[in-house]
Amino acid sequence: xPPSSRPEVFPVHTPAASQIFTTVLSHGPLTRSEMAGxxxxxxxxxxxxxxxxxxxxxxxxxxxxxxxxxxxxxANPVRVDGGRALFLGVxxxxxxxxxxxxxxxxxxxxxxxLPLTDRDPKPVLAQIAELVRELxxxxxxxxxxxxxxxxAVSGDVDRAAGxxxxxxxxxxxxxxxxxxxxxxxxxxxxxxxxVRALTVAEQWFGxxxxxxxxxxxxxxxxxxxxxxxxxxxxxxxxxVAGEIGHVAIDPAGPLCHCGNRGCVEAIAGEEAIxxxxxxxxxxxxxxxxxxxxxxxxxxxxARAVYARAGEAIGRGIATVANLLGPELVIISGEGLxxxxxxxxxxxxxxxxxxxxxAAQCAVxxxxxPFEEWARGAAATAIQSFITTDQN
Amino acid sequence: xPPSSRPEVFPVHTPAASQIFTTVLSHGPLTRSEMAGxxxxxxxxxxxxxxxxxxxxxxxxxxxxxxxxxxxxxANPVRVDGGRALFLGVxxxxxxxxxxxxxxxxxxxxxxxLPLTDRDPKPVLAQIAELVRELxxxxxxxxxxxxxxxxAVSGDVDRAAGxxxxxxxxxxxxxxxxxxxxxxxxxxxxxxxxVRALTVAEQWFGxxxxxxxxxxxxxxxxxxxxxxxxxxxxxxxxxVAGEIGHVAIDPAGPLCHCGNRGCVEAIAGEEAIxxxxxxxxxxxxxxxxxxxxxxxxxxxxARAVYARAGEAIGRGIATVANLLGPELVIISGEGLxxxxxxxxxxxxxxxxxxxxxAAQCAVxxxxxPFEEWARGAAATAIQSFITTDQN
DNA sequence: TTCTTTCATTGACAGCGGAAAATAAGGCGC
DNA sequence: GCGCCTTATTTTCCGCTGTCAATGAAAGAA
Numbered sequence: 001x002p003p004s005s006r007p008e009v010f011p012v013h014t015p016a017a018s019q020i021f022t023t024v025l026s027h028g029p030l031t032r033s034e035m036a037g038x039x040x041x042x043x044x045x046x047x048x049x050x051x052x053x054x055x056x057x058x059x060x061x062x063x064x065x066x067x068x069x070x071x072x073x074x075a076n077p078v079r080v081d082g083g084r085a086l087f088l089g090v091x092x093x094x095x096x097x098x099x100x101x102x103x104x105x106x107x108x109x110x111x112x113x114l115p116l117t118d119r120d121p122k123p124v125l126a127q128i129a130e131l132v133r134e135l136x137x138x139x140x141x142x143x144x145x146x147x148x149x150x151x152a153v154s155g156d157v158d159r160a161a162g163x164x165x166x167x168x169x170x171x172x173x174x175x176x177x178x179x180x181x182x183x184x185x186x187x188x189x190x191x192x193x194x195v196r197a198l199t200v201a202e203q204w205f206g207x208x209x210x211x212x213x214x215x216x217x218x219x220x221x222x223x224x225x226x227x228x229x230x231x232x233x234x235x236x237x238x239x240v241a242g243e244i245g246h247v248a249i250d251p252a253g254p255l256c257h258c259g260n261r262g263c264v265e266a267i268a269g270e271e272a273i274x275x276x277x278x279x280x281x282x283x284x285x286x287x288x289x290x291x292x293x294x295x296x297x298x299x300x301x302a303r304a305v306y307a308r309a310g311e312a313i314g315r316g317i318a319t320v321a322n323l324l325g326p327e328l329v330i331i332s333g334e335g336l337x338x339x340x341x342x343x344x345x346x347x348x349x350x351x352x353x354x355x356x357x358a359a360q361c362a363v364x365x366x367x368x369p370f371e372e373w374a375r376g377a378a379a380t381a382i383q384s385f386i387t388t389d390q391n
Numbered sequence: 392x393p394p395s396s397r398p399e400v401f402p403v404h405t406p407a408a409s410q411i412f413t414t415v416l417s418h419g420p421l422t423r424s425e426m427a428g429x430x431x432x433x434x435x436x437x438x439x440x441x442x443x444x445x446x447x448x449x450x451x452x453x454x455x456x457x458x459x460x461x462x463x464x465x466a467n468p469v470r471v472d473g474g475r476a477l478f479l480g481v482x483x484x485x486x487x488x489x490x491x492x493x494x495x496x497x498x499x500x501x502x503x504x505l506p507l508t509d510r511d512p513k514p515v516l517a518q519i520a521e522l523v524r525e526l527x528x529x530x531x532x533x534x535x536x537x538x539x540x541x542x543a544v545s546g547d548v549d550r551a552a553g554x555x556x557x558x559x560x561x562x563x564x565x566x567x568x569x570x571x572x573x574x575x576x577x578x579x580x581x582x583x584x585x586v587r588a589l590t591v592a593e594q595w596f597g598x599x600x601x602x603x604x605x606x607x608x609x610x611x612x613x614x615x616x617x618x619x620x621x622x623x624x625x626x627x628x629x630x631v632a633g634e635i636g637h638v639a640i641d642p643a644g645p646l647c648h649c650g651n652r653g654c655v656e657a658i659a660g661e662e663a664i665x666x667x668x669x670x671x672x673x674x675x676x677x678x679x680x681x682x683x684x685x686x687x688x689x690x691x692x693a694r695a696v697y698a699r700a701g702e703a704i705g706r707g708i709a710t711v712a713n714l715l716g717p718e719l720v721i722i723s724g725e726g727l728x729x730x731x732x733x734x735x736x737x738x739x740x741x742x743x744x745x746x747x748x749a750a751q752c753a754v755x756x757x758x759x760p761f762e763e764w765a766r767g768a769a770a771t772a773i774q775s776f777i778t779t780d781q782n
Numbered sequence: 783t784t785c786t787t788t789c790a791t792t793g794a795c796a797g798c799g800g801a802a803a804a805t806a807a808g809g810c811g812c
Numbered sequence: 813g814c815g816c817c818t819t820a821t822t823t824t825c826c827g828c829t830g831t832c833a834a835t836g837a838a839a840g841a842a
Contacts, residue, residue, distance in 0.1 A: 013828095014828085014829060014830085015829090016829075016830070031789075031790095032789075032790065033788085033789060033790080041830075041831095042830065042831055042832080043789080043790070043791085043831095044790090044791075044792080044793095044830070044831065044832080045829080045830050045831075046790090047790065047791055047792085048791090048829085048830080049830095051791095071786080071787050071788065071839080071840065071841085072786080072787040072788025072789065072838080072839065072840080073787075073788050073789045073790075073837060073838040073839055074788090074789080074838065074839060075788080075789060075790090076789080076790080156747065156748055165748075166747070166748075212628075213627070213628050225714070227714070227715070229620045229621060229625060230620060230621045230623050230625075232621050234620060234621075234715060234716070235716070236604070236715065236716020236717075236748075236749070237603075237604050237716050237717060237718040237752070238716055238718075238748035238749065238751045238752065239716070239748055240713075240716045240746065240747050240748045240749045241714065241715055241716035242714060243713040243714065243746045243747070243749065244713075244714065246713055246744075246746035247710050247713055247714065248640065248706060248709075248710070248744050249639065249640065249642070250641065250642050250643075251640070251641050251643075252641075252642075252643060258746055259743070260743060260744055315639060318639075319638050319639070319710060319714070320714060322631075322634040322635075322637055322638055323616070323618070323632065323633060323634065323635065323638065323710070323711060323714060323715075324618070324625060324627065324632055324714075324715075325625070325626070325627020325628050325629055325630070325631045325632040326627075326628060327628040327629075352650070352651060353637075353639050353651055355631065355634045355637035355649055356547065356557070356631050356634070357547055357556075357557075357627075357629035357630055357631045358627070358629065358631045358634065360628075360629045361628070361629065404797095405797085405798065405799085406798090407798075407799070422820075422821095423820070423821065423822095424819085424820060424821080432799075432800090433799065433800050433801075434800095434820080434821065434822085435799070435800065435801080435802095435821090435822075435823080435824095436798080436799050436800075437821090438821060438822055438823090439798085439799080439822095440799095442822095461809075461818095462808085462809065462810090462817080462818050462819065463807080463808070463809080463817085463818040463819025463820065464806060464807040464808055464818075464819050464820045464821075465807065465808060465819085465820075466819080466820060466821090467820075467821080
């Protein structure tokens with residue numbers, strides 16, 4: 001895939017066009033009048049915004065024979081042509097890279113893993129380059145250029161600067177990852193925090209579509225939370241936000257690695273659950289799967305551990321709801337494998353601790369395939385591509 | 392003050408003009424080039440936006456002889472003429488009305504109280520009308536029209552609809568207060584939640600000026616919190632947000648009137664403190680002042696109660712910081728009278744429970760004179776006046 | 783076929799904000 | 813006191829975006 005060096009940019013030069021495109025991207029096929037209604041723009045503005053996007057091939061008219069209204073000229077639904085552009089997303093964890101190739105609609109086309117052999121920035125960068133190369137080879141088969149790379153890293157990430165300020169798992173400090181990756185891969189690179197990236201994916205392509213205030217809670221090794229307020233992902237003035245895992249809910253709770261007692265993560269994080277199940281059963285429990293097996297086998301102690309975890313998560317979510325009053329909380333993450341073991345406790349604890357109308361907030365779970373994190377990274381790349389500084 | 396029936400509106404018809412005016416309002420006298428720099432607009436746009444505002448008398452040129460730069464044409468600072476318009480703000484509590492008359496810069500000119508004799512909407516409305524009449528009489532002395540009335544009510548308030556959805560203290564449900572008050576007073580009325588109103592005042596005229604993410608925590612009878620995220624006050628999808636008072640921080644804590652255990656308010660709210668001090672001292676303690684006196688007299692039990700309250704507040708603030716990563720938290724409220732008794736605990740608990748860079752968030756206290764709540768209400772009226780639906 | 787209804791497009795136009803040139807208003811050096 | 817220099821502000825176009833109102837298009841209905 002030699003870069004065809006045509007500096008083709010996304011043909012969106014006005015706020016209206018940008019609004020139109022993201023609306024169609026999120027809300028599936030829409031007729032022009034629906035777009036006008038949704039965005040508040042005039043029909044004329046829609047026509048003018050849509051034309052260059054169709055000419056450039058990013059939008060296509062859907063000749064949908066069904067669903068005709070009885071009267072009047074039939075409406076012409078327009079949708080995003082997902083195949084028009086490809087993107088890469090890579091999630092960097094402490095011990096592996098997960099990469100995906102997605103289309104413009106953020107549908108995963110190819111997924112790949114790569115175990116990480118060394119956590120220093122340089123070798124990690126080399127392995128990112130390797131994974132990107134593999135995925136680019138796959139992309140060749142689609143005959144469409146890859147327009148951007150998103151990297152998702154846990155920890156304190158400054159997206160605007162493209163730098164990883166501090167990542168505990170990788171033990172990185174102030175790594176200008178976007179710049180480095182752009183040099184080695186030749187692609188435009190977007191770097192963001194992993195939970196925020198996942199939240200962007202939900203906001204544009206998932207359960208958060210159309211909502212201006214919602215939260216994504218991830219349950220797994222850590223307990224994370226991405227927040228969308230006023231239609232924007234919350235980044236925090238100092239790069240830290242959504243640390244629901246370190247909301248302390250019990251001064252008498254177990255010690256957390258952050259130094260406090262009773263953090264949600266110290267009760268419901270994977271490590272904590274594995275340890276607690278082991279203790280309850282009086283045996284060594286190696287990992288989450290084994291702990292889960294214990295509980296599913298009916299071990300009362302193990303079940304109690306999960307119940308306690310569910311309560312902690314429910315209280316954490318209630319805290320978010322009490323402070324922000326979101327419309328929806330999406331629970332996701334690998335930890336959802338144990339959902340049957342703590343669903344009830346999450347709901348009960350949430351209902352009990354949510355104050356007043358905050359309890360009206362809907363709570364929904366979503367399974368999270370392992371590539372989802374990488375898909376989030378791709379979503380940030382798509383976002384960057386679309387909103388590229390052409391204002 | 393007969394309404395002079397001239398439907399004079401605020402001469403702001405463009406986003407640029409609105410931006411300019413609010414910038415000057417918040418950031419004191421500014422020269423035109425400073426405005427351009429701050430807002431990102433061109434010098435030409437500033438000139439065009441400023442002229443009609445000066446012509447209408449809302450802005451005035453400050454002939455400031457000092458602070459001249461050595462070289463070049465002297466700059467002309469421009470400031471808002473506070474005296475150009477007056478506003479009323481009324482805070483409605485369960486047992487009294489607090490009203491203020493402010494100028495356009497939200498400086499209090501006159502303050503008045505009125506004990507509330509009945510909590511039903513109708514008599515309350517009549518008393519609001521009475522207080523407004525008094526304040527309007529005072530306003531006559533200034534020879535300037537009163538342009539709006541803000542009403543601050545605790546509870547679930549829908550500002551856009553101008554309705555009080557539910558107020559526990561007043562026992563109101565779905566009262567269309569803005570409409571009713573507009574009818575009886577003849578003024579444009581803005582109704583908002585009291586803590587949010589206070590937050591608006593801080594955002595435009597207080598310590599939150601220029602910040603896009605901060606929180607206001609009020610300590611008093613209740614523990615409340617107003618949040619500003621992405622430069623906008625958070626209202627919550629269901630009208631509830633910032634309920635820091637009902638963030639549960641200790642499952643073994645005292646029972647809260649909301650039904651849970653260990654809410655911040657159940658530990659640090661006035662009622663809780665009074666009860667706990669009474670219990671510690673083994674005597675009847677009537678009110679907050681008496682409880683405070685006990686502690687200041689050195690009673691160890693009473694001091695411990697305040698220490699515990701401080702810790703609860705600090706943990707609550709840390710929760711906000713962990714979730715939202717604000718730049719600043721402003722602590723205010725009548726409860727600050729006891730600040731010397733729990734300042735240390737607030738800081739320590741915050742520092743301990745804040746995760747990572749969230750601890751970089753500044754925490755500042757601000758005394759809260761009793762009229763401040765009413766001033767917040769006036770601030771919402773000013774906001775409505777300025778951003779009145781002229782696009 | 784002609785009418786009705788709804789969707790989409792076109793062309794004229796108003797108005798906002800930007801760029802650059804012009805003007806204003808001081809000190810400074812001589 | 814006179815021109816020069818510097819910085820602040822205004823003026824004068826000008827491009828561009830989005831709206832309005834009128835027109836064209838594509839059905840089904842009469």
